[in-house]
Amino acid sequence: MFYREAGDFKVSYRDDSQTFPIKFDRYRYYVVLAVAFGVIPFLINDYWANALLLPFLIYAIAAIGLNILVGYCGQVSLGTGGFMAVGAYSCYKLMTAFPEVSMFIHVILAGGITALVGVLFGLPSLRIKGFYLAVATLAAQFFLVWLFNRVPWFYNYSASGQINAPERDVFGIIITGPNAPAWATYLFCLVFLALSALIARNLTRGTTGRTWMAIRDMDIAAEIIGVNPLKAKMSAFAVSSFFIGISGALFFALYLGAVEVGEAFGIQKSFLVLFMVIIGGLGSIFGSFAGAAFLVLLPVVLKVVGADWLGWPTDIVAHLQLVIVGALIILFLILEPHGLAQLWRVAKEKLRLWPFPY
Amino acid sequence: MPDQLIFATEVILNGLMAGVLYALVALGFVLIYKASGIFNYAQGVMALFAAMTLVGIMNGQVPFAHLINAVFGGHITHFGWHIPALLAILLTMGVMVLLAWCVQRFVMRHLVGQEPIILFMATIGLAYFLEGVADLMWGSEIKTLDVGLPQGINLWIDEATFNIFGYGFFIDNLDIVATVIAALLVAALVAFSQYTKQGRAMRAVADDHQAALSVGISLNFIWIMVWSVAGFVALVAGIMWGTKSGVQFSLSLIALKALPVLMLGGFTSIPGAIVGGLIIGVGEKLFEFAIGPLVGGATENWFAYVLALIFLVFRPQGLFGEKIIERV
Numbered sequence: 243m244f245y246r247e248a249g250d251f252k253v254s255y256r257d258d259s260q261t262f263p264i265k266f267d268r269y270r271y272y273v274v275l276a277v278a279f280g281v282i283p284f285l286i287n288d289y290w291a292n293a294l295l296l297p298f299l300i301y302a303i304a305a306i307g308l309n310i311l312v313g314y315c316g317q318v319s320l321g322t323g324g325f326m327a328v329g330a331y332s333c334y335k336l337m338t339a340f341p342e343v344s345m346f347i348h349v350i351l352a353g354g355i356t357a358l359v360g361v362l363f364g365l366p367s368l369r370i371k372g373f374y375l376a377v378a379t380l381a382a383q384f385f386l387v388w389l390f391n392r393v394p395w396f397y398n399y400s401a402s403g404q405i406n407a408p409e410r411d412v413f414g415i416i417i418t419g420p421n422a423p424a425w426a427t428y429l430f431c432l433v434f435l436a437l438s439a440l441i442a443r444n445l446t447r448g449t450t451g452r453t454w455m456a457i458r459d460m461d462i463a464a465e466i467i468g469v470n471p472l473k474a475k476m477s478a479f480a481v482s483s484f485f486i487g488i489s490g491a492l493f494f495a496l497y498l499g500a501v502e503v504g505e506a507f508g509i510q511k512s513f514l515v516l517f518m519v520i521i522g523g524l525g526s527i528f529g530s531f532a533g534a535a536f537l538v539l540l541p542v543v544l545k546v547v548g549a550d551w552l553g554w555p556t557d558i559v560a561h562l563q564l565v566i567v568g569a570l571i572i573l574f575l576i577l578e579p580h581g582l583a584q585l586w587r588v589a590k591e592k593l594r595l596w597p598f599p600y
Numbered sequence: 601m602p603d604q605l606i607f608a609t610e611v612i613l614n615g616l617m618a619g620v621l622y623a624l625v626a627l628g629f630v631l632i633y634k635a636s637g638i639f640n641y642a643q644g645v646m647a648l649f650a651a652m653t654l655v656g657i658m659n660g661q662v663p664f665a666h667l668i669n670a671v672f673g674g675h676i677t678h679f680g681w682h683i684p685a686l687l688a689i690l691l692t693m694g695v696m697v698l699l700a701w702c703v704q705r706f707v708m709r710h711l712v713g714q715e716p717i718i719l720f721m722a723t724i725g726l727a728y729f730l731e732g733v734a735d736l737m738w739g740s741e742i743k744t745l746d747v748g749l750p751q752g753i754n755l756w757i758d759e760a761t762f763n764i765f766g767y768g769f770f771i772d773n774l775d776i777v778a779t780v781i782a783a784l785l786v787a788a789l790v791a792f793s794q795y796t797k798q799g800r801a802m803r804a805v806a807d808d809h810q811a812a813l814s815v816g817i818s819l820n821f822i823w824i825m826v827w828s829v830a831g832f833v834a835l836v837a838g839i840m841w842g843t844k845s846g847v848q849f850s851l852s853l854i855a856l857k858a859l860p861v862l863m864l865g866g867f868t869s870i871p872g873a874i875v876g877g878l879i880i881g882v883g884e885k886l887f888e889f890a891i892g893p894l895v896g897g898a899t900e901n902w903f904a905y906v907l908a909l910i911f912l913v914f915r916p917q918g919l920f921g922e923k924i925i926e927r928v
Contacts, residue, residue, distance in 0.1 A: 377859045381905030554670045561735040568729025576710040
């Protein structure tokens with residue numbers, strides 16, 4: 243009834259090719275943005291920021307990045323944790339080397355450095371495909387984590403081998419370190435997420451995104467119709483690593499504050515982000531958000547239900563969580579291989595006809 | 601012989617032994633991949649699950665004791681009996697067959713015809729699920745596994761090499777046993793797939809699902825069988841690794857170690873898994889021995905992957921993999 247194209251007249255090509263062609267979608271998008279930027283910062287407290295909102299925002303950036311690589315370009319990567327570590331460590335080195343420069347620039351530069359590293363490790367994708375490539379990206383994961391663990395230059399020769407985020411500010415407001423107010427860190431991450439989503443959405447709608455999808459669907463055929471596989475694959479690796487690097491930098495500087503590389507950016511992180519992308523939906527920006535929200539919420543909900551309401555020991559809850567996550571992934575793949583995004587699409591199709599059956 | 605060379609020889613020998621253990625895990629991957637085209641990430645967790653079940657059965661632990669105690673109250677932990685190792689191994693094998701049936705019935709059957717990557721993801725989900733179930737069933741603490749395999753330094757080799765080189769080699773008895781068992785296992789698998797009816801059916805399914813179906817081979821049965829055989833290989837690997845370093849979570853990470861082995865050897869080749877395992881085993885031990893001290897050690901974590909990566913750039917299908925032919 244209210245969710246339909248009818249009556250919404252497009253009078254220019256610009257209108258015709260906008261991201262949200264349906265009026266309801268457009269308003270919903272503005273409302274979500276307004277709430278996220280204008281309402282939540284006033285309501286937020288430390289618990290909500292640290293337990294839910296910050297991890298959601300940061301993982302959503304990582305999921306968008308990985309979705310570009312896996313969902314749009316079809317190159318399976320298990321090296322996300324390693325690339326996030328590159329973002330975190332380059333951000334740390336920049337923060338300590340240039341303390342007076344704004345955090346915005348540090349985070350973006352960290353993303354850029356990660357993009358370079360991503361291209362380097364993406365080079366084998368020109369020769370290797372499928373599972374072989376997935377395993378090859380594990381080389382990046384293990385090598386990078388080892389590198390940050392063993393070369394003292396990366397952690398500034400600190401005795402513990404950890405890196406600690408020093409206090410830095412943006413426009414005079416402290417956003418890293420223990421004294422940062424929750425709303426400031428939240429807003430900082432939100433700005434990056436909004437920009438990432440915007441860039442990713444528009445990249446995937448344009449020429450670049452179409453060449454990625456051509457490569458994904460069949461790379462030989464794509465090559466024959468004139469897509470340059472080198473350019474397409476390398477740009478996918480670069481853009482994807484850029485976002486993942488940003489999320490790694492934010493994860494370290496704003497969320498954790500102190501990082502031990504093997505623990506924070508191990509292989510488990512790679513799988514976690516991959517699951518977000520799969521559960522959310524491969525090849526969908528909305529899916530990245532949905533998947534990140536789902537997998538950030540799930541442990542919190544399970545903990546509240548299992549440990550707080552039922553009073554079970556935490557180790558049982560942790561094991562149950564593994565069982566449930568595993569079962570959910572299998573269930574999702576069986577029932578809806580295209581993830582939450584597909585459910586959303588189906589719901590929208592239904593909504594357009596509602597309340598009529600046809 | 602100069603000292604360095606003697607040390608290097610010892611390192612190579614130990615690397616060969618470690619390589620056999622990698623190959624053992626890689627074998628399980630190859631079996632399932634050949635027969636169903638599924639890249640089974642859960643193989644390592646299956647080894648963990650098998651080893652934990654074996655320990656649990658031998659000690660007479662009550663499955664899910666923690667959970668039962670938490671839900672219903674009470675303090676049950678053990679049945680109070682001990683089961684001899686051989687019987688326990690047989691019982692565990694039964695559990696693995698049951699697991700194979702469940703995997704086939706509840707997971708793989710619903711995913712027939714999906715893209716390989718979806719199947720791969722499903723096995724990652726399966727790995728998480730199994731890991732959680734294993735922890736819930738038997739508890740997550742580190743357990744020792746002792747099924748009566750010989751352990752410790754082999755004195756005979758120690759003495760013999762001491763007499764020849766003036767330096768005794770340290771070779772673990774367990775590694776020798778593992779090598780022998782792995783050789784037997786491979787021989788048995790090859791014999792099984794060459795000479796038995798089921799083995800031939802398995803190869804037929806691996807060649808072409810539809811053609812196999814049309815000559816009356818039951819895909820369901822074959823897949824349950826393949827998963828059972830993979831479960832058996834996992835059990836053997838679990839016993840070996842569990843005896844060596846205790847039954848604990850890190851056991852499931854050997855699956856990750858088996859991946860570069862597979863890449864080197866090719867996903868579809870049983871000899872490839874063995875040769876790849878040996879190359880990786882020797883390579884990483886030698887690299888750690890020669891280069892490791894210069895760059896801060898612990899290179900074993902990544903060397904195998906980087907070796908496989910560089911190798912693949914030149915030969916994308918692995919050592920013995922089938923030539924990749926692509927058509928539009």
